[in-house]
Amino acid sequence: MRPVRKPGNVVRPEDVDGVASINTFARTRNSSYPQDSPGPTHRILVLDEDAIVLSTLERMLRDTGYGVAAVARPSEALQALEKSEFDLILADLQIETEAGCEVLQNWRQRWPATEVILIPRYGSIEAAVKAVRLGALDYLPKPLRAEHLRGVVQAALRQREHTRQARSLARPDDQPCNLHSVIGSTHQMQRVFDLIEAVAESTATVLIHGETGTGKSLIARVIHSLCSRRDGPFIEVSCGAIPETLLASELFGHTRGAFTGAVADKDGKFRAAQGGTILLDEISCAPPSLQMKLLRVLQERQFEPLGSNRTLTADVRVILATNVSLQKEVEAGRFRADLFYRINVVNVELPPLRERLGDIPLLATHFLQHYAAKSHKRLTGFSDEALATMQRYYWPGNVRELANCIERAVVLTRHEQVLKSDLPPALVQAVDGDTPLHLAAGFTGSAMTLKEALAEPERRILLAALRANNWNRIQTAEMLNINRTTLYKKMKRYRLDEAEPERREA
Structure with missing residues (x-):
């Protein structure tokens, strides 16, 4: 007689209904996920009140090569986290309850670098959305599919490794907002990290697209620091901040007398970036005449300074950034189609902060530590109410707005923690009032x-x-x-x- 599977339980070893048993987890090799070998330092904390499920998961993860600590109660999980460092938490938490929310919020606030995957007995759309908003990396209701779980665990650990690698790229002059690394552990940022690694060593032109404040300049610096030109200069030019009449001179240089006010020869930014990388930010602001010159530089690697007949070679890697859709600009006739097709070789899409709410605790903690050190304050973190408020806000200014929000809170707070009352009034009002149009x-x-x-x-x-x-x-x-x-x-x-x-x- 076919054994009956109890609702919400992990697939039992005796389950033979055609779904892979959890005991086959370590032996399954036909997953669509890359089959990474577990790192020797990867430690996973498993929380489940079901003794059979807990034992099965612990045995499976140990057989796969991970270090595992298994606990049955949230209080025991808290003790384990305070004693040891973990890369990942697999937890049976009922996020619908106030207690479950408090546990998850506490984990994400105190250990923001440790990923959390919830494996509840029962699932719902509302609970899944709530879990992700509170910082969970994934939400996997039981029964757990062996192959799926294995891939999710591997992906989570790869994301943590990417975060560590990004932090190792820190440079003293990283900008903006004094960010010393790319911070993110969500699926969206995982794709960004993968793409950066893939294109860094190539010579391909990179187009970075993202809303204002998503970190386009920082991503460009990371790409430069990973490529063979890392020892060369990194030059950043904001095309929208320079008058159109001066932009060509700023980029390509000019000779004395080339135009009124040109009293001496001047090398442009392309000359300054020789052997390195140039970032052309807000490229959509470039006038048509300059777009034609840029197309020639990208195709032939040659240009002439204004007022000169001498052709110079551009030994430069070009990265471009924009906060608008260049495809729509082409359709509207404001951007050259041939230039768009030439620069749209590798497109890095940076997600807005509202699509990576799980990264807010990690980012907020980073900014808190940075600004607290600058202000010579000792702050322990955020209150649960403050963190929940930040995760419910829409963040139209993205990471830059979050950084400014935390800097303000650090300066104004008179407590050991940042409280909800320390956040900008407009932010609190937007969250506590009727659901605003931009949020809904x-x-x-x-x-x-x-x-x-x-x-x-x-x-x-x-x-x-x-x-x-x-x-x-x-x-x-x-x-x-x-x-x-x-x-x-x-x-x-x-x-x-x-x-x-x-x-x-x-």
Whole structure:
């Protein structure tokens, strides 16, 4: 007789209903995830009140090569975290309860570098969304699929390694906001780290796209520090901050008498960046005449200073950044199509902070430590209420706005912790008042259609539903009360099929 699986439990060893047993976890090798060998220092804390589940997970993870500490109660997990450092926490927490929320918030505030994956007995869309907002990396309701869990654990540990590697790239002059590393552990930042590693050593032109304050300049510096030109200069030019009439002279230089006021020869930024990297920020602001000159530099690596017939060679790697859609600029006739196609070789998309809420505790703690040290203050962290408020805010200014918010709080607070009352009043009012339009509909203040404004909330709902159902498309469609064809089309539209952890049909 076929054994019965109790709802919410990990697949038992005797379960033979066609779903891989958790005991096959360490032996499974046909996962779509890369099969990384576990690092010798990778330590995982497992929390589950079910003794059988706890024992099974502990044995499976140890057999895979990880160091494991297994506990049955949150209080025991807290003691373990205070005594040892862990890379990952697998926890059966009911995030719907106030106690579960407090435990997760405490973990993310005190140990922001330790990833958390929730493995609750029962799941829901609301709980999944809440867990991610509070900083959980993933939300995997039981029963757990062996192959899926193995891949998620590996991906989580790879993200932590990427974060450590990014911190090792620290440079004393890192800008903006005195960031000394790229900080992030969410899936979105994982893709950014992977892309940076892939393109750093190449000579390809890189186009960085992201909203204001997402860290485009920092990413460009990281790419430069990883490439073979790292010992050469890194020159940054903001095309939007220089008058159009002077921009060409600033980039390519000029000879004496080239124009009124040119009293001496001057080397441009491309000459200054020889042997290194030049970042052209706000490239969408470049006038048409300059766009044509840039196209020649990128294609032929040659240019002439203003007023000169002498052709110079540009031995420079070019990185460009923009906070607007260049594709739309091309369609509107404001940006040359041939230049767009030439620079759109490698496109690095930086996610806005509202799409990586799980990184807020990590970023906030980093800024708190930095500004507290500058202000000669000893602060222990954030109150739960302050952290929850920051995770509910929309952050139209992204990481830069968060940094400014924390700097203000550090200066004004008279407590050992940053409290909700220390946060900017406008931020608190936006969160505590009626749901503002920009929060409810993903409105950023720029012109957009109703369809565009509603796209982001729909994408979040779909992603939460997929995660709550372990990416089972049939169950997800049933939960959302839509047919599978509609679900497939929406997944493709929002590129959720690319984010799916396992390439399998439901």
